[in-house]
Amino acid sequence: MEARRGKPMIGTGKVLRRLNEMLDSALDGSFEEYHYDETELSKIETKWNRFLSSSSLARKNIEKEKANLQSLVSDISHQTKTPVANMKLYAELLEEGIARENPDREQMLFMAGEMKKQAERLEFLIQALTKMSRLETNLVVVQPEKQPVEPLIFQAVAQIRPKAEACEIDVKIQGNQKITACYDKKWSIEALYNLLDNAVKYSPRGSQVNLRVQEYSMYCEICVEDRGIGMTEEEIPKVFQRFYRGKQVQQKQGVGIGLYLVREIVKKQKGYVKIKSQPGQGSRISLFLPKD
Structure with a gap:
């Protein structure tokens, strides 16, 4: 095999063995770049190392986004539970009051007011959560x-x-x-x-x-x-x-x-x-x- 001028050539067998080692080490997460020189194999190793690094970063970002989404869903479920439960309770009490022959007008007005407050709280919460999720998922493009x-x-x-x-x-x-x-x-x-x-x-x-x-x-x-x-x-x-x-x-x-x-x-x-x-x-x- 004839060497290029100024650059040593590496045997095909050695190149294939090293490429095979690179793939195996990438699969088990132990890949390390050899000492860099001007050979084509060394350049491939450098690019392979950069590719693995970017892939690892992308995977970590995906895992982070997944964790954030799970946390957000959990928070939404927790925060909306109380106002929804209160609205259901007051609705049931209103139904019972209406079913009576002589309902207490003041009590019914109070319960209707409480339902309105809980609905307003729920509306505010949904708006805030929407803004928050848009910011976290980069759906909002801020243009200073x-x-x-x-x-x-x-x-x-x-x-x-x-x-x-x-x-x-x-x-x-x-x-x-x-x-x-x-x-x-x-x-x-x-x-x-x-x-x-x-x-x-x-x-x-x-x-x-x-x-x-x-x-x-x-x-x-x-x-x-x-x-x-x-x-x-x-x-x-x-x-x-x-x-x-x-x-x-x-x-x-x-x-x-x-x-x-x-x-x-x-x-x-x-x-x-x-x-x-x-x-x-x-x-x-x-x-x-x-x-x-």
């Missing part, structure tokens, strides 16, 4: 654009203001709203509204919520600060978990998805979220959106 943060702040505050006024909570805006950042308007409004909603929900009646805008060299900070119940240092990393609710807020309305959605939305825009809080002294939660 460089633009002033003023429309983002204006619309999020306009959405929360009726709820804040009902609780006699004043929402104050501070800082330069003309600052520009790179963000997706629709989903960023969703994220900022969730922060404002939490601030209003967990603040005492008659208090104040501050929204501050601050510019840095690489990021624009939009901070929501309340004077509510606050949280412990141990709780802070947990509040970003799906369906997590602290002990102090168990009696409040909510399902524990808001901050999870905030983090996922901001993360998809190359930004991040930061929390400072102490029990009884309120919370300060900041969105950091990239400027470019």
Whole structure:
């Protein structure tokens, strides 16, 4: 067998043996690339190693997505069980009340009101779960654009203001709203509204919520600060978990998805979220959106 100029040739038998070894080791997961040189066999080994690595990564991603889907289905089943059971219970009680000759009007109105509340809770939960699943499965395409943060702040505050006024909570805006950042308007409004909603929900009646805008060299900070119940240092990393609710807020309305959605939305825009809080002294939660 004649060698190419400058490159040694390898015997056909040795090449076939090595290829056979490569296939066997790939099947049992023990493949390792030999010392690299300029031979054609070595180049094949390098490509084979890259192929196995990418295949392994793809398999791990599929397994992760499968686990996430199983977890999501389990969470949906658990979270919807209570409102559905309550609606069925009140429906049965209403049927019994109607069947009586002299039904208690006030009691029936109460049960009808409770059914409406549970239906509204179920509707909110389904909407939140839909948003969450779309984000997790990358069905949502976030399209950040460089633009002033003023429309983002204006619309999020306009959405929360009726709820804040009902609780006699004043929402104050501070800082330069003309600052520009790179963000997706629709989903960023969703994220900022969730922060404002939490601030209003967990603040005492008659208090104040501050929204501050601050510019840095690489990021624009939009901070929501309340004077509510606050949280412990141990709780802070947990509040970003799906369906997590602290002990102090168990009696409040909510399902524990808001901050999870905030983090996922901001993360998809190359930004991040930061929390400072102490029990009884309120919370300060900041969105950091990239400027470019």
